[in-house]
Amino acid sequence: MCSVDPDELTVMTRATGGLDISGLCFLSYFVHKFRSTIGKSKQIQPGDRVLVATSGGPSSAALLHLIREGLNENSHKKLRFEPVFLYVDESCVSNSPKTGPEYVEKICSEVISRDFLCYVTSLQQVMAPEAHPPVLFTKEWKEMNLPGSPDLDKKLCELLTSCRSISAQQDLHEQLRHKVILQSAHDLGYTKVFFADNSTKLSINILSQVAVGRGSQLPSRVHFRALHRDVEVYRPMREILEYEIQQYILLHGLTILPAPSFNPEGTSIVSCTEEFILGLQKDFPATIPTVFRTGDKLMSTSSGSSKCSTPDVNGDSGSKSTANVNNDPCVMCGSQIDTGQCEASAFIATLVSQKLSCNHPSVHTLQQNSTNRISDGKSKMILNGEVNDSNELKNTVSKTEDSCDCSQNSDCCDGAKSTANSGLKLLTKDMIEDLLCYGCRIILKEMTEVQHLPVKMKQTAAELERRRHMRAHIQDFLL
């Protein structure tokens, strides 16, 4: 017997709360969740043009259906925005690249059959210097319409395989996919994007992002509305659990088309987190909602400086962090850089560890001094001198690596002010490292070859590097 409407028969049990409800009551509850998530934010206005990213999976299928039903409604509750759909073809990095075009047709036909426009782009566009704008899917679709080329395919595969671990590959893939979707929105002139992420996926995301060091980016990956430069990203399905979506699909008889996507085999941080959360959820049914709600309440501190010093020395740490403040977004993922932190932070601790473990030349004097027990004042001074200026610390590491490049190549020098192309060739890991956020640094560390990075990324990195040199030159005169 349904707990909401006693006349109806039970179709399922809502695990959270353990209530039995009928199909009708479930559907109305499900739709209500979707509508209220959009409605209470008051961010989607009538007439707004929205690009909906679809993958053909369960959440995407449910989202498609919900939007169609919502727009069809004749009452005052009618959804009032203008959606078009976008499908990103990832078949070139999947296990079955040849089935790509077939799925493009299937998934996009499904969208068109509901009277929506559907655009198609492919993941390898992220490697192109000038991305091809997404192509509109029509009934006359042919395989060659798909934007992309074998050359780009190869470059993308090389980029992904250049990361040594699966965790890094998955993280990188996620960033690239995100980039492509935002780029497409930009090319098509849309400022609002919908992602079909559901609550279960977001909870797993929260923990796995924390585990890869992307805690500062949680808000932009998890909140209902996130701003990425000039595009707003929304997640209207964020309060709906995965199994609720399964039930919705069952009740409406929707078709799921699991498209070929990047799915490496083996354990990674994401797979470990997924296993953990789903396992814990069985014993503690409130796990996923709790993790989700926690993620909802979090924001990132702008530079992290407030958390890692003693309360009474805030003044000092403040000035140190401004010396290192970086307002440019991360070159790889586009988020705020979170490595401009004070001396006592985890990030600086990792730099110190690396320095101490790798026999860096400047460290030798430190070791000799402390083991020989020369007057402690001197050793303290040296250690403090090295360590109190973390800016210098990072520069020493990078200088030894790229100073040889500058001196050998007479074309370059003076901070790589030469043409973009020769600047690109001289890009070393250390130069790019400074321009990345913490999470992307980890990916970079695992990459064997920096040259595989997308051309656009390298160009931006080179440009930022040149600007930094310029700024350093005129530092004394800036107010």
Added chain:
Amino acid sequence: LPVHESVHQQERVCVDVLRPTCSYQSIICNFHRPKTGDALCKECFFWAFEEEVHHTITAAKLFTPGDYVAIAASGGKDSTVLAYIMKLLNDRYNYGLKLVLLSVDEGITGYRDDSLETVKRNEQQYDIPLKVVSYEELYGWTMDRIVQETGRKSNCTFCGVFRRQALDRGATLLEVDKIVTGHNADDIAETVLMNILRGDIARLQRCTALVTGSEGAISRSKPFKYTYEKEIVMYAYFKKLDYFSTECIYSPNAYRGYARAFLKDLEKIRATTIIDIIHSGECFSVREGIKLPTQSTCECCGHISSQPICKACVLLEGLNKGKPKLGI
């Protein structure tokens, strides 16, 4: 005969490849450093380990010369190594600190009484005075009796709450300026994960701070915040430091166990995850408009509390009245 020789040669090559040389000295090492994977010989590992702790201490400006510092000592690996390192760094770098060991006796037979023996040995070995405070004298209850009353599920709550106050009270008795605890990177990463899983926003904000404590309370710091548990064990092993290494007999059912298992799995996949989690934790803050508990003092005992009556008093009240579940 030629076949044998070539096989022999192969073997020799393999051994050289498997045994890397230290980054600093060309000695063949027996191990990789858990934190970074680099090969270091024993001496260089000791040095790197000590320097990192020294860096944490100086970067966060934990101490001023002349401070009287209590080292929270349980006899376990963290506190034994902490006591050793504090003494070593104090001497080597002239922090100018006066050290004392502060130990809490919860009254767990077969666990705490053994580890207390270790602390007493530390007192002798490192020449640092020792003060022991016990639950019995502070609250009139031992953990053994508490577990008899409450069963095995919530005993960590009792022990944790009581121990925090016990440390504070012991520190006040001794009139120290600061307390240092042996929480290591693994502990803090576990705490971050656990607080996310439990939705404890207030604690999530505080748990990655190196120094905690507010006005009126003695500040506590964690010099081992960025030190891996494996490295602490490695340090103690190679330095032949003596410590007590059994798990608390009441701990198996704690919720923290889940977070710990998860963290260990993550560490196997990628060793730097531990510090990455701490970094993520440092980047959190709470959205505007979310209500957080405010801190004031307990009406009963005067200790810091976010409620009118602090948790310790509530728990104690429950125990004394025969209603041990009160406050859980």
